[in-house]
Amino acid sequence: MIEILNGTVEHGDARGREIGFHTANLPINDREHLDGVWAGYAVVDGIRRAATISIGRRPTYYPDHACRLAEVHVLDFLGDLYGKSMRVELVTFIRGQQRFRNTPELVARIIDDVQVTRELTDIGEQFIRLPWIGLVAA
Ligand SMILES: Cc1cc2nc3c(=O)[nH]c(=O)nc-3n(C[C@H](O)[C@H](O)[C@H](O)COP(=O)(O)O)c2cc1C
Numbered sequence: 001m002i003e004i005l006n007g008t009v010e011h012g013d014a015r016g017r018e019i020g021f022h023t024a025n026l027p028i029n030d031r032e033h034l035d036g037v038w039a040g041y042a043v044v045d046g047i048r049r050a051a052t053i054s055i056g057r058r059p060t061y062y063p064d065h066a067c068r069l070a071e072v073h074v075l076d077f078l079g080d081l082y083g084k085s086m087r088v089e090l091v092t093f094i095r096g097q098q099r100f101r102n103t104p105e106l107v108a109r110i111i112d113d114v115q116v117t118r119e120l121t122d123i124g125e126q127f128i129r130l131p132w133i134g135l136v137a138a
Helices: 015-019 103-120
Strands: 003-008 024-027 036-044 047-056 069-074 085-095 127-130 134-137
Touching: 003 024, 015 103, 024 085, 036 103, 047 085, 047 103, 069 085, 085 103
Parallel strands: none
Antiparallel strands: 003 085, 024 069, 036 047, 036 085, 047 069, 127 134
16 A cells, blocks of 8 residues: 655755755654655656655664654656655655665665666656646656
8 A cells, every 4th residue: 555645845954965865855743654765756746756765863874863754865856846745655665774884885775775766666657737637648
């Protein structure tokens, strides 16, 4: 069963851009969804894109339990999503949150996570919502 997460995109602390995987951050209720990395989709302005989603407290950088959040890396997308409403579809659980020894080890794992997401989602199939027709293939 697909799990859904809705929210308004907040600013992260910009490390995402430094490590090469920028993320749209969404606040998350403490009891919602399982901590870890998921393959799924992000829908903004009616456009659905493949996304790799990390839910948790970033143990690599905050050993003392920072706030819990959902970080959404939208594949092949560089636009600014700040302030936008986003619907996230968590389709497949990939792995749990890990505490890495350093940033390069985290980045190597994220590259794998994104590759797994490409295999699990049909990124060729994207749709745009046109008000007068409904959903059409992009
Ligand atoms: C696909 C993906 C997987 C992630 N996995 C982990 C993880 O296992 N452990 C961890 O500490 N942080 C993980 N992160 C979170 C990164 O630490 C975080 O995105 C980065 O520090 C940027 O944070 P910022 O958006 O607040 O700047 C992951 C992020 C992404 C996008």
